[in-house]
Amino acid sequence: MVNGPNLGRLGVREPDVYGRQDLATLRKDCVAWGQTLGLEVEVRQSDDEAEVIGWMHQAVDEKTPVVMNPAAFTHYSYGLADAAHMVTDAGLPLMEVHISNPSARDQFRRHSVISPVVTGTITGLGFFGYRLALEAVAHLIQQ
Ligand code: DQA
Numbered sequence: 001m002v003n004g005p006n007l008g009r010l011g012v013r014e015p016d017v018y019g020r021q022d023l024a025t026l027r028k029d030c031v032a033w034g035q036t037l038g039l040e041v042e043v044r045q046s047d048d049e050a051e052v053i054g055w056m057h058q059a060v061d062e063k064t065p066v067v068m069n070p071a072a073f074t075h076y077s078y079g080l081a082d083a084a085h086m087v088t089d090a091g092l093p094l095m096e097v098h099i100s101n102p103s104a105r106d107q108f109r110r111h112s113v114i115s116p117v118v119t120g121t122i123t124g125l126g127f128f129g130y131r132l133a134l135e136a137v138a139h140l141i142q143q
Contacts, residue, residue, distance in 0.1 A: 001030055001041055001042065001043045001044065001066070001067045001068070001130065002044050002045075002046075002052060002055050002056075002066060002067070002068040002069070002070075003023070003026075003043070003044065003045040003046075003068075003069045003071065004045075004046070004047075004052055004068075004069060004070045004071030004072065004073045004074075005046070005047040005048075005049075005071045005072050005073065006047065006071055006072065007023060007045050007069060007071050008023055008045045008047065010022050010023045010026065010099075011023070011025075017099075017100050017105075018099050018100065019099065019126055019127065021127060023043075023045055025127075026043065026127055026130065027043040029127060029130070029131070030043050030130055030131075030134065031043070033130070033131045033134050034134055037134055037135060037137075037138040038138065039134060039137065039138055041134065049073060049077055049079060049080060052070070052073065052080060052083075053079055053080055053083040056080070056083035056084055056086060056087055057083060057086070059087050059092065060086050060087055060090045060092070063090070063092060064092065065092050065093040065094070065137045065140070065141060066087055066092065066093070066094045066095070067094075067095045067097055067130060067133040067134060067137060068084070068094065068095070068096055068097070068114075068118075069096070069097045069098060069099065069130075070084075070096065070112075070114050073114070074096075074098070074102070074109075074112045074113065074114050074115075075102075075108055075109060075111060075112065075113065076113065077113065077114075078113060080113075080114065081113045081114055081116075081117055084114055084117045084118060085117040088117055088118060088119060093119045093136065093137050093140040093141065094117075094118045094119050095118065095119060095120055095121070095122065095133035095136050095137060096112070096114050096115060096118040096120070096121040096122070097121075097122050097123075097129045097130055097133045098121075098122070098123040098124065098129065099125075099126055099127065099129065100123070100124060101123045101124030102123060103123070104124070119136070119140065120133075120136055122136075
């Protein structure tokens with residue numbers, strides 16, 4: 001599970017938008033949800049675009065399904081979009097998650113360069129969206 005820039009500040013960053021729970025809580029929740037689904041979940045976060053792109057390459061090489069909240073990279077990173085495309089091109093599930101509903105916010109958030117290359121997108125459901133994304137991964141790898 002990959003989280004992009006500023007998501008390390010969950011809990012203190014715009015709590016009315018992103019909630020009051022922090023990344024450590026998200027990590028704990030996702031590992032526990034994964035266990036109920038038979039998935040071994042690792043939660044990563046970086047503010048560095050190159051590092052996130054490297055994680056996509058690693059997912060391809062290691063054949064690992066991905067749940068990703070690309071955060072602000074969603075709206076402008078063609079480099080990450082190309083790397084995300086490699087994940088789905090390899091036949092691996094890639095779920096895009098947003099805690100908020102970006103379409104209901106600023107104009108610049110209404111466009112995702114990532115959505116066209118992912119398996120599916122979940123927005124606006126808070127941390128619960130990550131749980132649904134893990135359920136989607138569990139479902140998809142059984143197909
Ligand atoms: C976000 C939405 C993005 O627009 C924003 O840049 C984020 C978080 C979300 O989870 O709602 O950092 O991806």
